[in-house]
Amino acid sequence: MTAPVRALTGALTGVLRELGALFSMALDVVVGMFRRPVQVREVVQQFWFIASVSILPAALVSIPFGAVITLQLGSLTAQIGADSFNGAASVLAVIQQASPIVTTLVVAGAGGSAICADLGSRTIREEIDAMRVLGVSPIHRLVVPRVVAAMAVAALLNGMVSVVGVCGGYVFTVVVQDGTPGAFLSSFSALAQLPDLWVGELKALVFGFLAGLVAAYRGLNPRGGPKGVGDVVNQSVVITFLLLFFVNFVISVVYLRIVPAKGA
Template identity: 75%
Template sequence: MTAPPPVRPPAEPATEKATGTPGRKPPSRLLAPLRQTGQLFALALAVARAIFRRPFQVREFIEQFWFVASVTILPAALVSIPFGAVIALQVGSLTEQLGAQSFTGGASVLAVIQQASPLIVALLIAGAAGSAICADLGSRKIREELDAMEVMGVSPVQRLVVPRVLATMFVAVLLNGLVSVVGTLGGYFFNVIMQGGTPGAYLASFSALAQLPDLYVGELKALIFGFIAGIVAAYRGLNPRGGPKGVGDAVNQSVVITFMLLFAVNMVLTAIYLQIVPPKGG
């Protein structure tokens, strides 16, 4: 008697071949943004803890501080002039229509100090220094330098990320003062020269409406914005996808993500400040 032919198992469905595991669906892409957000916050907490650990990389911090300052100080000073001029011209035209020209200086200076100056500094740091930080860390990652550091027991976060984040924070605070002064002078010049404003009224309205907490909140915003720019650049640099092309994509993503976070955080900080600190004379 001849043996019966062997029974062949049924063919696997296409979905099972694609996933490699029968009956399991592929992971949803909707969870990827949540996972990346959690990883970003985890890196921020790790950097915050590593700041107070020893040894501190003083030389690396000084080098990164000088690099960030050198690539942002001149653009920040140049960009602050037209920003201050535009704000002063716009506010001056509105106050002239309302018959309140005496408040032009105070309104324009407050807008520069509280809103324009921290955002200008943070955007320049994210675009110039943050992109370079992301590219540097990404190139180290694809060359497996960071893996070699972990094998030797050296933390890449403490050795590389912390000095860069601190550099962006300190440079942001210092540049914020420079941009505030230059922007205020630019607004003063254009208001007095082009709109026929009086220097005394400009300065009197500024001293009547402005107060020290306005300067403090500008510096606090600059500090937070510098931290955000450094953290996002470091996160995208530590997690590139693919080879050199992935590093380039990570640089673009770091700049875009930083811009979105800056405007959202600025709105929250402004709302909190206006609720806590009453206006001068209120």
């Protein structure tokens, strides 16, 4: 076996091993959510921390994000003579796709990196090993509250980002593109449906789970001391982004296959 083949085989084996360990930890976290005692205080503290570092960036990012989507779709609908559907297209794009992604990117970048750094520093100080020696589960005591808090923040921020993004798109449509407010609102109400909102919230919950899970997993497995903690923080953000877009594609395909479009 040549050196390149051995290197490729070793890299593939390492990736599969990491995926298996991440999946195993995900199962432990899901089971830990239903175990007693419930770490209510820790969940509230983590929720407040993640929300405090994520709410302002999410609100600021959602405005240009919604405006860009609206402007781009507005120019496309104008080219094909479907100006009256600009509102529906832009609002559905924001609610179904943009809002959960923007929300989770902010949660993973701000809250997830902090979770990873906190658990990584605890690990290199051997606090996690001490908990295991004392018979305390780090998954139940530390990871589950952080994952639950990330899911709750992602779900709530998703609603805020959706409202801000839709309002920003409405303002830019009316002001910049000289659109009609009535046409924007009527096309939205004609084509949008309640499942569009539910799928956005479902995505936010799943993405928040992934953001908290990956951050906790990498934080519990640093290598190389303090430098390793910095490395796993960067890795957790990158891995979360990759999983985010892949899972978003899967959920979107399943939703569009199962739920028919309004009026279809």
